[in-house]
Amino acid sequence: MKGVLLVNLGSPDSPTAKDVKPYLDEFLMDERVIDVPNWLRNILVRGIILQTRPKKSAEAYAKIWWEEGSPLIVISERFTEKLKEHSDMPIALGMRYGSMTIKNALKELNDKGVDEVLLVPLYPHYAMSSYETVVVKVMEEQERFFPDMKLTTLPPFYKNPEYIRVLSEKIAESLEGFDYDHILFSYHGIPERHIRKSDPTRFHCKIDGKCCQTNSVAHNTCYRHQCFDTTESVKAYLNLPADKVSNSFQSRLPNDPWLKPYTDFEFERFPKEGIKNLAVITPAFVADCLETLEEIAMEGQHQFQEAGGEGYKHIPCLNESDSWVKVMASWIKDWQETGALPA
Template sequence: MKGILLVNLGSPKSTKVKDVKTYLDEFLMDEKVIDYPWFFRSLLVQGIILNFRPKKSAAAYKTVWTDEGSPLIVYTEKIQKKLQKLVDVPVEIGMRYAQPSIENGIRKLKEKGVSEIVLLPLYPQYAMSTTETVIEKAEEVRKKYFPEIKINYIQPFYNREIYINCLAESIREKLPENFDALQFSYHGVPERHIYKTDPTNTCNLTDCCSRDKNPSHQFCYRHQCFKVTEEVIKKIGLPKEKVLVTFQSRLGKDKWMEPYTDETLENLPKKGIKNLAIVCPAFVSDCLETLEEISVEGKEIFEHAGGETFNYIPCLNDEDRWIEVVKTLCKEKLNEFYII
């Protein structure tokens, strides 16, 4: 019997400081997120970051928390329920960090008689700290607890036409009538992560992202972000000069991908861009990084610098057209189980 497991990032159990600290400890101690040797990672995370960050993050989570709980968990559950109505196999969810865990999701499917799982990491683009760590964790859990289970992983779908059409339609419907620019703000990663995930050794973080069929593209998060932007604005029909790409959520003093979202928001009004629309296509579900970092903090930065209107465009969340994309991606992989 076959089943589907949808995997998202995860969220603290509650907005209590102790729960946020537990979540951040698991998240930041992942070597795919902070890729220092264990000793130095532990020194940084457990010796420094966890002494001040949980309180600040807990306050931020309180601003986005709903009566149902964490927005990211709530939206993932809604995707699961809608998808379940469209497919004839069991659908469960798992989070890379915290609960419900990937182990919990696989166990639930096994209890329903599932022996072959299609796993969809809910990240459009490939990155070491997203897709790669999800697959690595799922394989670790499978080998340890469920060696008889087979898992078929869905690859990043950033360049799939069904996804591009879905995202473009969603953005087009939400764009304000008058805006000076549309900003695509993607979650940032340290530049070294781009090199680490490139087995072809052809990435130079300069002109290779725009080269046709560069061998590093399937592993390059930066290229995939620019590709999503390029294809979406083609579908919408926006001129390139009205669009910009930036990267948010940097942590620490290491060199992260540029340009930075916060610095860009501060400088845009000086360049005459007073009416801004902004979207975050690294996420399919609204979460702390979109609802608080962008639509609250980002708006404050922009308006304080002289901006007049700031329009945050929500993620795909549980839109029906997005559920159709998820269904198509999953069904393709379910069918592969039948190929001998």
């Protein structure tokens, strides 16, 4: 029997330092997130970061926490339930980090007789710290606990026409009545070295402003290229003026070169250049989370207006919108009936 496993990032169980600390420990100790030798990662994470970060992160989570729980979890559960209405296959939801484990989600499918699973990492783009770590973790759990299961993985869908359509329509709908000067596509940040590590050719990715425009097999695993490609596809779909759209990257760590330009620097720069009304979209995520709701919707607006900006519009993620559910349902149905995966 066929079934579907949806996987997203995860969340602490509550917005308290007690629950945030083990969640951050699991997240930051992932070798694909902080990609340094294990001994050094232990020092950085458990000896330094976890001494202060849980309290600060808990305060941030408390700002965006819903009555039903973590926004990312609640949205992902709503999306899953809606998706089930469009499919006769078992569908389970797991998280890469936290108590909603991938192992439990696989067990849920296994208990229903599923022996062939479509893994759906809920990330549009390939990155070792998001898409790749999900795929690797699912494979590890499957091989260890459910060796008779067969896995098929949905590829990154950053330029799929149906994904671009629903993303563009979401942006257009959100911009109705807002007279923007500029639209910023703010993507999750990653270290520059992750781009080079993910390059199968070992020589194409130079992060020099040219390699992303030069065709290469490296683009299949290049997060930076794929982010730019998403922006260009949306610009073309909505016929947006090139001078009113730009990209940036958020959530960096100090003393380490991450992808640029940095989102918070852009918030400070824009008002000085006459951009007073700004719209911000976060297409690296399909569900709103701490990074979109606190860092962009709250702190981003504060930074922009402190720098002299006026109007600010945070555009929500696709979340559990009916149009997005229908697109995912169509991909799942195609795989169920023909084994085809979206291009």
